[in-house]
Amino acid sequence: MASPSGGVQTVERALDLLEIMTDLGGDAALSELSERSGLPLPTIHRLLRTLVQRGYARQLPSRRYALGPGVLRLADAAGRQLGAAARPHLERLAGILGETVNLALLDHEMAVYVAQAASTRSVRMFTEVGRRVHLHCTGVGKMLLAGLPEAAVRAVAENTGLPPATATSITDLDALLAELSGIREAGYAVDDGEQEIGVRCYAVAVPGAPLATALSVSGPATRVTPEFAREAVPALRAEAARMAARLR
Known part of the structure; x- marks a missing residue:
């Protein structure tokens, strides 16, 4: 799906989540991601699932999400x-x-x-x-x-x-x-x-x-x-x- 900016909306949203985690010091709770991105929780879950699978995010024992090793590379x-x-x-x-x-x-x-x-x-x-x-x-x-x-x-x-x-x-x-x-x-x-x-x-x-x-x-x-x-x-x-x- 195209975004109003002319980009790909799904990509923009995934990048938004990574940037929010970065701004918060490297990790964030789902509630923080939802509040800052304005996205519904089901959408955030889907995006995070893909980011985790690709190594760009990881879930901590605290249930928070953090930047993954793919970002470091x-x-x-x-x-x-x-x-x-x-x-x-x-x-x-x-x-x-x-x-x-x-x-x-x-x-x-x-x-x-x-x-x-x-x-x-x-x-x-x-x-x-x-x-x-x-x-x-x-x-x-x-x-x-x-x-x-x-x-x-x-x-x-x-x-x-x-x-x-x-x-x-x-x-x-x-x-x-x-x-x-x-x-x-x-x-x-x-x-x-x-x-x-x-x-x-x-x-x-x-x-x-x-x-x-x-x-x-x-x-x-x-x-x-x-x-x-x-x-x-x-x-x-x-x-x-x-x-x-x-x-x-």
């Missing part, structure tokens, strides 16, 4: 393609700022680095591409969290905890929610020694990317200072906008 392939497409942007930005630039994606309840352009300085930051990190204590992670609704943030905190990587990591949910509010207002996130002692990072979102994506610059706190941010944050935003235009 697609996300991994999309992440590799995105990293390759973004690399020229990262290299240009690293050349301008002189520090290491990273691109990260939201990977369920973690952030995964998919591309990097390293600084040429002798003392520099290096993060292995493919590394997964907690969201609450990294610049890219907090930027990605800031794009989620509060219910999803709470779900992440409940499922992964807020383990401290350093003494300055945020470990209190209320403090994290307050910081995310400030990030949304400012339009960028800061990791001030929260993942690694002596390292500071500034991160922005890539607007309109097909997956939740953040772009960051990081280095020793002695060089990556608040003064450095006056140049770095506008440069990050400009490159993120150029990247987004290419990815559309």
Whole structure:
């Protein structure tokens, strides 16, 4: 059946359910899926049955439905393609700022680095591409969290905890929610020694990317200072906008 948008209605509805699960932190109850999608429960059951059979969803012991391994396989392939497409942007930005630039994606309840352009300085930051990190204590992670609704943030905190990587990591949910509010207002996130002692990072979102994506610059706190941010944050935003235009 065709939808008003000209697409296939059944496909659109199945994708809507996957996106709702994603927005809610990776899993959802039937009541939540029905409320957010506006679909009747029998329709949701039929769609979920197919998604489960194909590996794109799974039913938890709690009877909630979660994203399945099929979604992760697609996300991994999309992440590799995105990293390759973004690399020229990262290299240009690293050349301008002189520090290491990273691109990260939201990977369920973690952030995964998919591309990097390293600084040429002798003392520099290096993060292995493919590394997964907690969201609450990294610049890219907090930027990605800031794009989620509060219910999803709470779900992440409940499922992964807020383990401290350093003494300055945020470990209190209320403090994290307050910081995310400030990030949304400012339009960028800061990791001030929260993942690694002596390292500071500034991160922005890539607007309109097909997956939740953040772009960051990081280095020793002695060089990556608040003064450095006056140049770095506008440069990050400009490159993120150029990247987004290419990815559309």
